[in-house]
Amino acid sequence: MQIKEVIVVEGKDDTAKIKQAVEADTIETNGSAINKQILTQIKHAQELRGVIVFTDPDYPGQRIRSIVDQHVPGCKHAFLKKSDARDKLNRGIGIEHASKEAIQLALKSVYELRKAHVSDITKEDLMRYGLVGGAHAKEKREALTSYLKIGYANGKQLLKRLTMFHITKVQLEQAMKQIQKEKWDV
Known part of the structure; x- marks a missing residue:
């Protein structure tokens, strides 16, 4: 599976895991240390290829997702369930702990959800x-x-x-x- 957009992840372990599951380029935010230089890089990637934000299903991951969303509108988002992102000892949560299949399914869902019509929910x-x-x-x-x-x-x-x-x-x-x-x- 090849992804045309650049995937925004938190760190190098996430990049390694993504590359095991799909062919894709990534930008690493260095966790919560996301700065203006990284945001500029993400904005440039969004303009050229599009961006998928794929952060850990925890508070820091949600915070990073929110920061990127504020500074770079129009990004796509992929999500993992916490249960799919736990390490074997149940101590850590992160993309780096997810299976290849869970990552592929989360990224595939980005495209399936985009095909839906505009929301009419109140x-x-x-x-x-x-x-x-x-x-x-x-x-x-x-x-x-x-x-x-x-x-x-x-x-x-x-x-x-x-x-x-x-x-x-x-x-x-x-x-x-x-x-x-x-x-x-x-």
Whole structure:
């Protein structure tokens, strides 16, 4: 699998793991030490080839993703579930611990989600499904974002994340039906 965009990762171990899974070029942020020079490099890559931000599914990874998003609009995003990014001893979380298959699936999902139509989901839809402001809302959001492979989002971020990935009302409904079968009465 060859990726035309440049993939933004946190460090050299992530780059090594990505290169085992796909043919791609990367830019490393050096973890949370992301600076203006790296942001300029990412912006240039976005203008020339496009960028996929692929950071660890933890707080520092989300922070880096947010910084890149603020400074370089229009980037695509790939996400791993925490369970797919844990080391064997369950002590560390990171792309460097993920399987080749999990990385390929996360990157493939970037393209599949981009094919969807523009999102028509409203805040009322999120409330109706109990994704915000209800009992077990956090658990339902975790299940939904994991199912859609769009990375965890809190109640305030969820609508923006669904819109960013062009998730439609129909896709939301299908996902919630599947989640209902697996876990909850929605």
